[in-house]
Amino acid sequence: xxxxxxxxxxxxxxxxxxxxxxxxxxxxxxxxxxxxxxxxxxxxxxxxxxxxxxxxxxxxxxxxxxxxxxxxxxxxxxxxxxxxxxxxxxxxxxxxxxxxxxxxxxxxxxxxxxxxxxxxxxxxxxxxxxxxxxxxxxxxxxxxxxxxxxxxxxxxxxxxxxxxxxxxxxxxxxxxxxxxxxxxxxxxxxxxxxxxxxxxxxxxxxxxxxxxxxxxxxxxxxxxxxxxxxxxxxxxxxxxxxxxxxxxxxx
Numbered sequence: 001x002x003x004x005x006x007x008x009x010x011x012x013x014x015x016x017x018x019x020x021x022x023x024x025x026x027x028x029x030x031x032x033x034x035x036x037x038x039x040x041x042x043x044x045x046x047x048x049x050x051x052x053x054x055x056x057x058x059x060x061x062x063x064x065x066x067x068x069x070x071x072x073x074x075x076x077x078x079x080x081x082x083x084x085x086x087x088x089x090x091x092x093x094x095x096x097x098x099x100x101x102x103x104x105x106x107x108x109x110x111x112x113x114x115x116x117x118x119x120x121x122x123x124x125x126x127x128x129x130x131x132x133x134x135x136x137x138x139x140x141x142x143x144x145x146x147x148x149x150x151x152x153x154x155x156x157x158x159x160x161x162x163x164x165x166x167x168x169x170x171x172x173x174x175x176x177x178x179x180x181x182x183x184x185x186x187x188x189x190x191x192x193x194x195x196x197x198x199x200x201x202x203x204x205x206x207x208x209x210x211x212x213x214x215x216x217x218x219x220x221x222x223x224x225x226x227x228x229x230x231x232x233x234x235x236x237x238x239x240x241x242x243x244x245x246x247x248x249x250x251x
Contacts, residue, residue: 002231004029007080009073011063011121012090014041016190017140019048020219021087021226026054028227033076033083035061036090055080063090063117073124083128085230088121089140091158093192096199099153107154114158115165122169126178134177136230139166141182143245151200159184163241170239179238181229186245188217213246 008025012018014036022032026049034049036042039060046058057079061072077083094110095102118139129135144152145159163182170180187193187204193216197204208214222244228234229242243249 001029002227002233003085006030006084006230007033007076007082008230009033009035009076009083009086009088009121009125011035011061011086011088011117012140013045014038015045016192017185017188017219017222018087018089019045020223021089023048023052024220024223024227025085025087025230026052028231030085031055031057031080033057033080035059035063035072037062061090063088063121064112066120066123069117069120070124073121073128077128082132083125083135084132085136085138086121086125087138087140087226087230088118088125090117091140093196094152094155096151096196098151102154110154111158111161114155115161118162119165122165122180126169126173126176129178130173130176135179136234137169137178137180138226138229139180139182141166141184141241143184143186143243143248145182146184146241146243146249166241167239174238179229179234181234181237181239182241183222183225183229184241184243184245184249185217185222186211186243186248188219188222190219210251211246211248212251215246217244217246 008030010022013034049056091114095106141162142159144156149156166182
């Protein structure tokens with residue numbers, strides 16, 4: 001059990017990679033603090049975790065709202081006594097359009113959730129970790145944070161920003177024994193990719209033709225990478241952005 005008795009925060013836990021990671025963390029012995037804007041999906045995840053016999057703290061959360069994030073993280077710390085690990089996973093895809101056609105409202109929403117939201121989570125997680133003399137954070141970036149993403153410049157910009165934020169935080173808090181890394185999934189079989197295909201039929205399939213492994217990833221494959229980075233197995237790893245993409249960015 002790589003996370004035995006660790007208190008692990010997972011945002012965006014109502015489904016997909018967030019739910020898979022919360023379940024994997026529970027199977028590795030962690031106590032879970034989960035959140036999402038989707039109250040119905042969040043309840044399903046909480047029930048699945050309860051069936052595994054782990055302690056669960058669950059609440060609806062908009063990670064782009066600083067006051068909500070602060071209250072949530074303080075609530076987690078009050079409930080469990082500490083925060084050991086965090087997977088800052090919550091995010092949105094945004095509209096698919098050429099850059100000059102993207103609305104300002106879409107730009108603001110994508111950057112507010114995907115980048116500002118990750119910053120706010122770390123801002124309010126790290127003080128609790130410093131009091132406990134250490135911790136581990138994994139931020140959700142993307143293959144689109146390593147290469148361009150035509151028709152979704154806002155999403156790509158936000159994920160490039162997450163990688164820069166991750167590196168900066170890793171350097172700032174290494175002496176506090178807080179490790180900060182990111183994961184960069186390619187196309188994974190989640191609701192976000194299903195919605196992408198529905199919006200632009202054929203886009204996912206054509207993109208996969210350029211991926212060496214020629215398939216979608218599984219949420220569980222990303223989850224296990226996150227567990228590794230949160231655990232002491234990665235005790236000398238910080239500031240790293242791990243590609244989990246079937247080789248998508250190597251060509």
